[in-house]
Amino acid sequence: MKQSILLKSLFVFCLFTVLVACEQQKKKVINFPTTDLSAENLIPKPLKITPTNSAFGLDKNTSIHTSENASGFPEVGQFLAEKIKWQTNLDIPVNTTESPTLERIIFINQSDSTEISSKEGYDLYITQDSVILNAKTAEGAFRGVQTIRQIIPEISNDTLAENKMWLIPTGKITDSPNFEYRGSMLDVARHFFSVEDVKKYIDILAYYKINTLHLHLTDDQGWRIEIKSWPKLTEVGGRSEVGGGEGGFYTQEDYKEIVAYAAKHYITIVPEVDMPGHTNAASVAYPFLNGNGKTPKIYTGTQVGFSTFDTRKDTVYAFIDDVVREISAITPGPYFHAGGDESHVTKKKDFIYFVSKIDKIVKKHGKRMIGWDEIVHADIDTTAIAQFWANEKNAKLAVEKGLKVILSPGKKAYLDMKYDTLSKHGLDWAGLIPVDTGYIWTPERYVQGINKEHILGVEAPLWSETISNIDELEYLAFPRMIGYSELSWSKEENRDWENYKIRLGNQAPYLDKMDVKYYPSPLIEWKKSKYTYKTIDKD
Ligand code: TNX
Secondary structure (H helix, E strand, C coil), rough: CHHHHHHHHHHHHHHHHHHHHHHHHHHHHHCCCCCCCCCCCCCCCCCEEEEEEEEEEECEEEEECCCCCCCCHHHHHHHHHHHHHHHCCCCCEEEECCCCCCCCCEEEEEEECCCCCCCCCEEEEEECCCCEEEECHHHHHHHHHHHHHHHHCCCCCCCCCHCEEEEEEEEEECCCCCCCCCEEEEEEECCCCCCCHHHHHHHHHCCCCCCCCEECCCCCCCEEEECCCCCCCHCCCCCCCHHHCCCCCHHHHHHCCCCCCCCHHHCEEEEECCCCCCCHHHHHHHHHCCCCCCCCCCCCCCCCCCCCCCCHHHHHHHHHHHHHHHHHHHCCCEECCCCCCCCCCCCCCHHHHHHHHHHHHHHHHHCCCEEEHHHHHCCCCCEEEEEECCCCCHHHHHHHHCEEEECCCCCHHHCCCCCCCCCCCCCCCCCCHHHHHHHHCCCHHHHCCCCCHHEEEEEEEEEECCCCCCHHHHHHHCCHHHHHHHHCCCCCHHHHHHHHHHHHHCCCHHHHCCCCCCCCCCCCCCCCCCCCCCCCCCC
């Protein structure tokens, strides 16, 4: 009898323990803190955020699933899994069929819903049990994945990921870009940057939804892209740079590697061969190009406007045809940038004649020509695009002629301008550009008469006269480049300096973990990172 009472008590006790444990387990799932999706540190700011104040728990019992037959979607899912691993140390399976313990899913879904207004648009529904990312195209899904990455709280290197849960606020995000062209430019001609450097730059640009990287491949100081039919361009013209360093160049295989890496990040590479000015390095390799009968010397200074191609020689156009053909053949994107700036020693009528001919060559090789704003004086097709950097009259003329414009105003968007008088690197011909000045302007109303419909997008160029390695590149590019991503992706009503600067300060953990040597502008309150990849020199 006694024994049965003892057994009974033991049974009741066990039942009680199990119930308490279950209750606690339930609580763990249900009792989430109140969250606010609209207060997340998203850059660029999405179009619309509707919070529902609960949380989705990302942990080892989460899996990613994607539309499997929609092109590119499984790869985007894989990309997200890799980034979650980097950020949290969690191993999340993608499109797995065998995981009985899985509790929550992230579903990346191809959808033709009319709510998604553009190919880069997406919407994101986050509930307690699922994150559903809908996009028309893999490109839209990829942009949405950047949003997911940014709302996973904290960036850590947690060795205890197995037992942790990252709480993602619930709600709905509807998003699509304000401008179709959102870019940065890297001058690899004044100083050469390696394939690895460019890849790292692409990683960070992609995180902020930038979709274009313009490579300034040639200038007076160096020619950086192999042209098989004219080998001396790189053998001779690729061996110099500003300050007398050894220079360097991309073989076509290197360039293809950059293009493929960019494509994986849904970034289009725009190759630039700057001409007819900025061509000293080409003429050092092939002196017939400059038409003045002299063999120029290698140039390692920083002056501009002293070189030109001979614009009246057929062989010069045969040469250019080869260059445009070879580069276009390994460039999947729609654009070819032909430069056209600061041709101070080319007579105006020759310049006009030259650019008109180049426009036709570019078109013949299946590309759309972009040129610095000076090109508008030539007789060019309306499919050409003018990149406004200095001369408003040129930009207005472009619009009058029916050309689209890319905005890169030197005073606002030049990443190579110093932040302030104490800046370690940079120039100041267009003025100083502290982080607020770089952000506080309105592309849609920057040049009178140039409105939203005339603007293809915004690009921030990084000229490299004063920078020669990735740390220096990062010092000038970050944090300002992050602001240009918001200026080109987010709608005017969603851009606000006071709000942006808080979100920017909260990028520090990401930038630190990426080992980005950004300029720690005193205008920003930088969030302390738990995790620093290496010791960072922030003076
Ligand atoms: C102007 S912007 C240039 C470049 C220089 C840059 C330095 C443009 C089209 N031309 O050649 O590198 O200034 O800020």
